[in-house]
Amino acid sequence: MLVAGIDVGSLTAEVVLIKDGNVIHYVIMPTGSNSRKAAERALDSALQAMNLKQSDLDYVVATGYGRISIDIADKRITEITCHGRGALYFNPRVRTVIDIGGQDSKVIRINDGGNVFDFAMNDKCAAGTGRFLEVMAQALEVGIEDLAELSEKATDTVTISSMCTVFAESEVVSLIAQGLPREQIARGLHQSIAERTVGLIRRVGLEELVMITGGVAKNTALVKALNEKLGTTIIVPEEPQIAGALGAALLAQEELSA
Ligand SMILES: Nc1ncnc2c1ncn2[C@@H]1O[C@H](COP(=O)(O)OP(=O)(O)OP(=O)(O)O)[C@@H](O)[C@H]1O
Numbered sequence: 001m002l003v004a005g006i007d008v009g010s011l012t013a014e015v016v017l018i019k020d021g022n023v024i025h026y027v028i029m030p031t032g033s034n035s036r037k038a039a040e041r042a043l044d045s046a047l048q049a050m051n052l053k054q055s056d057l058d059y060v061v062a063t064g065y066g067r068i069s070i071d072i073a074d075k076r077i078t079e080i081t082c083h084g085r086g087a088l089y090f091n092p093r094v095r096t097v098i099d100i101g102g103q104d105s106k107v108i109r110i111n112d113g114g115n116v117f118d119f120a121m122n123d124k125c126a127a128g129t130g131r132f133l134e135v136m137a138q139a140l141e142v143g144i145e146d147l148a149e150l151s152e153k154a155t156d157t158v159t160i161s162s163m164c165t166v167f168a169e170s171e172v173v174s175l176i177a178q179g180l181p182r183e184q185i186a187r188g189l190h191q192s193i194a195e196r197t198v199g200l201i202r203r204v205g206l207e208e209l210v211m212i213t214g215g216v217a218k219n220t221a222l223v224k225a226l227n228e229k230l231g232t233t234i235i236v237p238e239e240p241q242i243a244g245a246l247g248a249a250l251l252a253q254e255e256l257s258a
């Protein structure tokens with residue numbers, strides 16, 4: 001039995017393959033400008049790596065913002081359900097999931113039965129998301145992977161007052177021009193995103209254990225800022241960016257067995 005989960009997000013597309021109950025492979029690729037092509041590319045790459053072809057697939061579940069355009073999918077399921085399911089696979093005791101991707105940030109609450117019972121999402125705006133961090137990394141002239149390290153060097157924090165990505169970018173540019181240390185600005189940016197995320201968490205409440213998924217979970221400075229503000233230790237799974245696709249693949253497996 002071979003199933004695939006495909007998550008096409010605003011920035012990246014992931015595919016997870018499950019064969020006879022075991023995760024056998026996954027890929028993460030940029031989405032680019034065409035969701036449909038991104039899904040096909042990621043799926044073919046995952047299948048090829050395992051010497052498999054599309055006709056070997058028994059069931060495919062698609063999720064993510066680009067799920068509508070994925071023709072090969074047998075079923076489409078929301079990111080909320082898929083991220084919840086993926087997080088539970090990483091740790092069945094997780095009750096709160098924070099997913100921060102390129103353009104969305106959401107908090108998902110899971111009950112003891114493993115079902116989503118509430119969630120909160122950011123409004124249609126890049127503030128508090130991965131895209132925000134990418135714009136700021138560019139302004140600070142560091143790669144997105146190095147933003148956390150820069151921030152962790154700071155001994156003090158510069159408060160960033162603008163929430164909006166566009167205004168925050170000008171603010172950062174002007175702070176750099178004023179000669180403020182880049183590491184302090186980076187730290188201020190992480191504090192700002194953490195605060196926004198805590199606001200989102202307050203809307204649905206927090207129950208332990210807490211897990212973070214999505215690409216931004218790879219940002220150690222943000223996870224640290226969140227831990228400090230929440231007074232907890234958020235679990236970062238082995239590969240947080242595949243949680244949605246993993247959940248989709250697990251749900252595909254369940255659909256087949258049902
Ligand atoms: N190695 C890394 N270090 C720090 N941040 C990272 C790293 N890799 C990815 N990111 C962050 O993850 C973000 C992308 O996350 P993800 O792949 O979950 O988005 P997405 O699913 O395409 O978006 P969405 O779910 O909002 O549609 C990037 O904007 C970047 O901020």
Ligand SMILES: [Mg+2]
Nearest residue numbers: 009101214244
């Ligand atoms: Mg996503």
